[in-house]
Amino acid sequence: MDPIALAIHATPAFIASAVEFVEATTIVLAVGVTRGWRAPLIGTVAATATLAVIIATLGVAIVTIVPEQLLKGVVGALLLLFGLRWLRKAVLRFAGIVAIHDEELIYQRELAELRAQGIQRTEFDWIGFLVAYKAVLLEGTEVAFIVIAFGAAGGIALTAATAGAIAAGIFVIALGIALKKPLTMVPENWLKFGVGAMLCSFGVFWFAEALGMEWPGDALSIPLIVAAFLAASGLAIRMLRALLPQGARVEARNV
Amino acid sequence: MFSAIWSTLVGLLIEDGQLAIGALFALAITWGVAYSGGDQGREVSGWVLLAIVLVLVVANLYRAGVTARARVSSARR
Numbered sequence: 001m002d003p004i005a006l007a008i009h010a011t012p013a014f015i016a017s018a019v020e021f022v023e024a025t026t027i028v029l030a031v032g033v034t035r036g037w038r039a040p041l042i043g044t045v046a047a048t049a050t051l052a053v054i055i056a057t058l059g060v061a062i063v064t065i066v067p068e069q070l071l072k073g074v075v076g077a078l079l080l081l082f083g084l085r086w087l088r089k090a091v092l093r094f095a096g097i098v099a100i101h102d103e104e105l106i107y108q109r110e111l112a113e114l115r116a117q118g119i120q121r122t123e124f125d126w127i128g129f130l131v132a133y134k135a136v137l138l139e140g141t142e143v144a145f146i147v148i149a150f151g152a153a154g155g156i157a158l159t160a161a162t163a164g165a166i167a168a169g170i171f172v173i174a175l176g177i178a179l180k181k182p183l184t185m186v187p188e189n190w191l192k193f194g195v196g197a198m199l200c201s202f203g204v205f206w207f208a209e210a211l212g213m214e215w216p217g218d219a220l221s222i223p224l225i226v227a228a229f230l231a232a233s234g235l236a237i238r239m240l241r242a243l244l245p246q247g248a249r250v251e252a253r254n255v
Numbered sequence: 256m257f258s259a260i261w262s263t264l265v266g267l268l269i270e271d272g273q274l275a276i277g278a279l280f281a282l283a284i285t286w287g288v289a290y291s292g293g294d295q296g297r298e299v300s301g302w303v304l305l306a307i308v309l310v311l312v313v314a315n316l317y318r319a320g321v322t323a324r325a326r327v328s329s330a331r332r
Contacts, residue, residue, distance in 0.1 A: 204304050211285065213301045214298070240323075
């Protein structure tokens, strides 16, 4: 297996999946610390099992039945649409227009909500189970989407994307277990900024490949496309900072 | 899961609707270039898509900045 191609395909899946794992781990930690570990851990295992069934039925069917060119075109278009959304939000956050995503704040809010709901020690904690189940299932579905998207080319790309996502899961969960508090030191907004640029780049790359284009250097073109998106985003951040007075903040849905 | 899919769709098509519509136009133009331009059209299609999307991102964010400035100005008045 070519290590460069492996790294190119595994790194975006690793980073994008790590962002989703951080969000799921934050919520499971909040439930565990507040209400005990049994119910959220059972919820996490149940959600993982549900995800495995979804991936085994839908994911494999999509990758094996749909023709490769069509899959690349559809996945490329979807990656571009979702990537642009991530990139836009990240740029607005870095420009100071919308609030930076704060994992510590989310953790504290989750703690307060769970404490307010109370717990009876004699019964199984269904609230803790459901909160953890929902969080892991939702974020896990996004990880599954990321793996299918980055692995849409099949073969090495799918293997690398799966390996990247598994490595991200092990890395983030191990950090969460070791620290037993939210992973605030993970620069999530920076990661989302980078992931947005990478999703857009893979979208452009695969959509053009689906149309029959051969990129110069094949996958080696991807870092160049990423650099172009980062440069345009950097330009947009500077432009927005110049446009707005310092300290001005507007809700994301109003811009 | 369905609520997450719903909120993602709403976010994509309503909150970021203009960007999504612009991206769909960019994809359609690229498809047109690839299929009407023969081999040469296919070979430049990726660069065409990249150029349109980069301009789209900067233009959309510029518009977002102008809208935000107008809201901040009217709120301070």
